[in-house]
Amino acid sequence: MSAGELPRFTPIGRLRTPFAALADCPRNTRALDPAPICRVEVAAGYAPGLKSLEGFSHLIILYWLDQAGGADLVFTPPFDPQPRGIFATRSPRRPNPIGLAVVELEGFEGPDTLLVRHLDCVDGTPLLDIKPYLRTTDAVPEARMGWLEPKERANRAP
């Protein structure tokens, strides 16, 4: 693959959250009650692409983890005694730092701004894509979570 064939992506907007810096980002926004309202702002020209979103209760947001720093292929998470492969974690320090969040769509603030819950990234994070969440292909409530199973984690010595 030549350099000319590398993917070229362009931010299409910004994510607005209450988290000013990486250190403020929650490890799990589902643990925040109430979950704060965040904003998905699309840049000028992209608003027509939001047409027909209003009937979806949930969306998938992809964004560029521009403050993640370099990648660690194997690292020991702070809450775990063992090294883990990056692809078995949701750490932002990935070879391609693309973040993913399943968010609840609360509504439109304007033609180019969505109100959502359950973003956990830094304020100002560049937006890459918005996809409708499809329970028919995206929801797997019985999925097993390997080393991240809550029971396994609770049973492990700190």
Add this chain to the structure above:
Amino acid sequence: MSAGELPRFTPIGRLRTPFAALADCPRNTRALDPAPICRVEVAAGYAPGLKSLEGFSHLIILYWLDQAGGADLVFTPPFDPQPRGIFATRSPRRPNPIGLAVVELEGFEGPDTLLVRHLDCVDGTPLLDIKPYLRTTDAVPEARMGWLEPKERANRAP
């Protein structure tokens, strides 16, 4: 944002599927029974990042839709009478053509190759990221699917 700040992503492997061309890709791989086994091949050097994946039943695969062609912000899907915004669809013709699939992990074929079900992209599609699927944040079985609700589509005149 200057050009120097644009996201720079690099394919980290390839997806191997039975679908040789776009026209062969199924609209919904969940409809294929049995779903074919596909391969996620990571490039040399990235295999250590797969450590600890073995306990997860499902993964999220992100890939570069390199054959998608240009973006349509608003378009009329072939099975729908109305124009829809691109962000309310899973069409590959997106401003940033990043594909997403929730796949079932069947196992390892080797240290750098995963066997999975439910990929629906063209054979050879460049891989961008592998994430563990977390039912605690990614599974929303009650999500409403707007204009893509099966009932709404069934009730609509062809």
